[in-house]
Amino acid sequence: MDEPSATQRPGEVVITLPAWAADAVDWTQPYPSDEAKMRLTVALSRLNVERETGGPFGAAVFELESGRLVGIGVNSVVRLNCSALHAEVMALMLAEQERHSFTLSAPGLPRHELVTSCEPCAMCLGATLWSGVKRLVCGATRDDAMRLGFDEGPVFAASYDYLQQAGIEVVREVCRDEARAVLEMYRSRSGPIYNP
Amino acid sequence: MDEPSATQRPGEVVITLPAWAADAVDWTQPYPSDEAKMRLTVALSRLNVERETGGPFGAAVFELESGRLVGIGVNSVVRLNCSALHAEVMALMLAEQERHSFTLSAPGLPRHELVTSCEPCAMCLGATLWSGVKRLVCGATRDDAMRLGFDEGPVFAASYDYLQQAGIEVVREVCRDEARAVLEMYRSRSGPIYNP
Numbered sequence: 001m002d003e004p005s006a007t008q009r010p011g012e013v014v015i016t017l018p019a020w021a022a023d024a025v026d027w028t029q030p031y032p033s034d035e036a037k038m039r040l041t042v043a044l045s046r047l048n049v050e051r052e053t054g055g056p057f058g059a060a061v062f063e064l065e066s067g068r069l070v071g072i073g074v075n076s077v078v079r080l081n082c083s084a085l086h087a088e089v090m091a092l093m094l095a096e097q098e099r100h101s102f103t104l105s106a107p108g109l110p111r112h113e114l115v116t117s118c119e120p121c122a123m124c125l126g127a128t129l130w131s132g133v134k135r136l137v138c139g140a141t142r143d144d145a146m147r148l149g150f151d152e153g154p155v156f157a158a159s160y161d162y163l164q165q166a167g168i169e170v171v172r173e174v175c176r177d178e179a180r181a182v183l184e185m186y187r188s189r190s191g192p193i194y195n196p
Numbered sequence: 197m198d199e200p201s202a203t204q205r206p207g208e209v210v211i212t213l214p215a216w217a218a219d220a221v222d223w224t225q226p227y228p229s230d231e232a233k234m235r236l237t238v239a240l241s242r243l244n245v246e247r248e249t250g251g252p253f254g255a256a257v258f259e260l261e262s263g264r265l266v267g268i269g270v271n272s273v274v275r276l277n278c279s280a281l282h283a284e285v286m287a288l289m290l291a292e293q294e295r296h297s298f299t300l301s302a303p304g305l306p307r308h309e310l311v312t313s314c315e316p317c318a319m320c321l322g323a324t325l326w327s328g329v330k331r332l333v334c335g336a337t338r339d340d341a342m343r344l345g346f347d348e349g350p351v352f353a354a355s356y357d358y359l360q361q362a363g364i365e366v367v368r369e370v371c372r373d374e375a376r377a378v379l380e381m382y383r384s385r386s387g388p389i390y391n392p
Contacts, residue, residue: 011218013211013289022207081298082289083326089280093209102277122358123322126349130279130319153322154358162318162350 015080015093018053021072030067037062037115038139038175040069045087045117045182048074049189055150056186057118059087061095061104064111064135071095088116088124092131105132113137117179118145119172122153128163135169139179148183211276211289214249217268226263233258233311234335234371236265241283241313241378244270245385251346252382253314255283257291257300260307260331267291284312284320288327301328309333313375314341315368318349324359331365335375344379 024047031037037060044058055075062069073090077083092114096102104112113135114128119142128136142152160170220243227233233256240254251271258265269286273279288310292298300308309331310324315338324332338348356366 011213011290013293015209015211017207077298077326081292081296083292083298083328084280084285084289084323093278093280094207096277096279097209100277102273102279121322121326122355123319123326126317126319126322127280129347129349130273130317132279151325151362153325154352154355156350156352156354158352159318159350166347 013080013082015076015082015085015090017072017090017094018048018051018074018076018079020047020051020053021074025069025072027069031062031069032067034115034137034171034174037067037113038117038137039178040072041087041115041117042139042175042179042182044072044074045179046185049182049186054079056148056182057087057116059091059114059116061091061133062113062115064113066110070098070112084123086121086124088114088120089127091116092127092133096131103130103132105134111135115174117182118142119152120155121151122155122159125155125159125163128168129166134167135171136163137171137174139173139175140183141173141176144176144180144183148187209276209278211272211278211281211286213268213286213290214244214247214270214272214275216243216247216249217270221265221268223265227258227265228263230311230333230367230370233263233309234313234333235374236268237283237311237313238335238371238375238378240268240270241375242381245378245382250275252344252378253283253312255287255310255312257287257329258309258311260309262306266294266308280319282317282320284310284316285323287312288323288329292327299326299328301330307331311370313378314338315348316351317347318351318355321351321355321359324364325362330363331367332359333367333370335369335371336379337369337372340372340376340379344383 041058071094076085267290272281
């Protein structure tokens, strides 16, 4: 860890990005393709490992049609002492905060998508459903993460069916090799596998 | 809503309990039984509806053996513009914060349990797994919530099997009638059903 946790008061949890994130992301340009969007999340996952701020996972929320970036997240479980702060949950929380809405499919909002460097665990798959995103784009696979020793929890084929029946398009294995390479890098550095 | 959201800065999410929570809970006495623990979470769910601070769900984390209360949560999705802030996620986040640990099963910590006024949705079931609690105690059932119009997401019998195989004891339908009565009260007041 190269930076302290946010100051916390009793009965309060403050969720912040690592300090390096402010300089790591271009918020001004649209991201025109699934590959461009995925490369951002993979870059976030790589920086999170290199800066030693968390596990090898990154995620981002975009406006689906414009490609505008709305929120980013990196795995922050250990940094912020919060087991729920997977990259996807953080990206969704920050995106909803930016939109001042508890759902990204509120009337008047453009459609949103969640792009994640690795297929979501059971918790994040549920969080995706509640967020109001209309599209889920994944890089590395559940098997890639589990081979690293990370548990993904009770996610089944029927879980993805449930998302699709709720109107969420699912796209998998976008830039999978690049995303998996960060998982491998994390393993080679013997990064902590929490909740093994 | 009878109170404002927490002040939020860009790139930051501040998670707080409703103001009434400080006076609603006795933190000094142990909670000696499943029923005593469940009655606290049902009381929280009821107050959350009566004070109009969120949906009809409450949760709490206890030390398993001593019955000491460690963290509480109420559904705060609408109040804090955050779809992930179900009662269970909030209780787990605040408990981990209190314990300065990303897992409630860290060496040196007593065993913990999550008590929730309603069976967890897909997201919260996953969050339970990652939190390190050793026991999950539920009040109202998934069917009770779905009859109200709340979606519970992709939770299957195999999802509970997964928790139990991970060493988490699951106890269901504790004070179910009392928990369900709050769901019915919420429906009778025509409270908002987000993510229907």
